[in-house]
Amino acid sequence: MTALAPGFVDPPLAAQAVFRRLLDAMARPGMVVSLEAPPAPPPLALAAGAIALTLCDADTAVWLDPALRTAEVVAWLRFHTGCRIVGAAEDAAFAFAADTVALPFDRLPIGSDEFPDRSATAVVQVARLGAGAPLCLAGPGIETTTRLHVQGLPAGFVAWRARNHVAYPRGVDVVLVAGTQIAGLPRSTAVTEG
């Protein structure tokens, strides 16, 4: 048994700093934002770990895709956040994913018409932000349109986002993560290729 990686050194201030950048990223979709993240057990990206430490606790059900469901990641999340790890994507409040081939996007909860907030937030790890294929974004938080370059986007992501956007105000909110960088794609953002 290897030693568990540490969490936040000063939880109130560190969580506030991460949350504020995350709020910024979600309020301004497509803007690439850097987080100050403590070490996280690979293959969990540093920023994904920081988001988990900031938002997850005993009240949140966390789903990990097979690529991330390693003993180290599970032990680290359980110890530092006390979150419930669930086996079914349908139960997730937070879904962390690193696999780029077979993500069960359509199985994540999108909320109901009355309570569209009871939906999952997907934290999706990609290879790079700010480089790679361009996505064109429009919607609240964006003055006209903006471009976000992403390398290593999961297969079928744009088509799924189109389905997700049609269900508005229901839908899944996405945070793209690469290393310590993040970019928010809330459900209100229309995503197209190019």
Add this chain to the structure above:
Amino acid sequence: MSLPGYNFAYLDEQTKRMIRRALLKAVAIPGYQVPFASREMPLAYGWGTGGMQVTAAVIGPDDVLKVIDQGADDTTNAVSIRRFFALTAGVRTTERTVEATIIQTRHRIPETPLTAGQILVYQVPQPEPLRKLEPRETETRRMHALAEYGLMHVKLYEDIARHGRITLSYDYPVLVNGRHVMAPSPIPSFDNPKMHRSPALQLFGAGREKRIYAVPPYTSVESLAFEDHPFHPWKANAPCGLCGATDSYLDEVVVDDRGGRLFVCSDTDHCTTRRAAGHRGAAAGHALAGAGE
């Protein structure tokens, strides 16, 4: 730093996580009211507990906080809340709109246009714009789900039928992002146009009613109206007595027992800044202007 014996910014971390999750969902669904487990704060519901909980979840040690109550920085509510966060979060506070990174407000939007880095936190007494028309939460929730806002339009129509115009002068309902009808909190309708495509992030907290909602930057916020009865923001037809401003929202102040009255800027920072720049109104030098004149 912060007050010994208390967590940073007063609230415990689990509460902050709960509020932060609600805030992120609120930002993702502009104008939709997210239920949250509102806590008791060390002041009564109705004194801005919702706004304070939002501020506490958002604020960091590098922030500069401004708190206004009806536009004024120097009223009891504004002074107490500003001191509360200076004490519990150790943040710098200001009365200048341009210096603030977070502005908590009761019933006004500052006259100085907000910028991209700023967050405006509204204290909201009644988050449900349809509540006076439909008391049942299950029904209003269904109406929002179906975007069924006919009742609101009937209310506005009846106003026109009875009075010849829409008589709402504050808490004037808005349509956010073309989807959700939202209560802008009891700001004067004069302030409604400032919400539309504002570069600042706008967060709303209703403590007693346990709701959080948000308007992200550059989001469409349209005041409800009819093609033949367009929206008219209401304002007193006078210049500010102290600084002479003709474009700011005014408070009417009774100054004596002989019917004397004075119109002054409701935004004290706006008025002070203008007077410091040499602008003079008809009543310049009046005792209301404070010791500075």
